[in-house]
Amino acid sequence: MTMHQNEQVTLAEMKTGQTGTVVGVLGGPGFIRRLDALGIRPGKKVTKLSSTLFRGPVMLRVNNTQVAVGFGMARKIIVEADKYLPRAS
Numbered sequence: 001m002t003m004h005q006n007e008q009v010t011l012a013e014m015k016t017g018q019t020g021t022v023v024g025v026l027g028g029p030g031f032i033r034r035l036d037a038l039g040i041r042p043g044k045k046v047t048k049l050s051s052t053l054f055r056g057p058v059m060l061r062v063n064n065t066q067v068a069v070g071f072g073m074a075r076k077i078i079v080e081a082d083k084y085l086p087r088a089s
Contacts, residue, residue, distance in 0.1 A: 006020070006080045006081055006082055006083065007080070007081050008023060008078055008079070008080050008081070009078075009079060009081050010074060010075050010076070010077060010078060010079070011046070011048065011058060011060065011069070011074040011075075011077040011079055012051070012058060012071055012074040012075045014048040014079060014081055015048065016048055016049065016050055016051065017047070017048065017049075018047070018048050018081055018082065019045060019046065019047045019048075019081075019082045020045070020046060020079035020080050020081035020082050021043065021044065021045055021046075021079065021080050021082075022040060022041060022042050022043065022044045022046060022077060022078070022079055023042055023078050023079065023080045024042060024077075024078040025040075025041075025042070025076060025077055025078070026076040026077075026078065027076050031073075031076070035069075035073070035077070038062070038067050038069070039062045039063045039065065039067070040060075040062055040067070040069070040077060044062055044063070045062070046060050046061065046062045046079065047060060047061040047062075048060050049061055049066065051071075051074070055071040056071060057069065057070055057071065058070075058071060058073075058074040
């Protein structure tokens with residue numbers, strides 16, 4: 001039996017529309033508390049909704065709520081990304 005291993009990437013590296021599970025946060029206690037207040041914590045499923053091309057805010061959905069985090073913050077959130085399946089148009 002083969003196990004499917006999902007790729008670990010930062011939230012900033014995920015593609016728009018891609019989902020994944022938060023597996024870690026690279027930061028101190030204050031940063032972790034701030035993300036926790038937004039519902040972003042290890043074990044939570046997130047979907048990247050949008051981002052701007054160069055270092056703008058990253059929009060994501062967590063707990064059926066849309067949240068925006070800065071690009072720097074998104075680079076510190078480690079996600080086990082599900083396999084990306086683009087929508088058929």
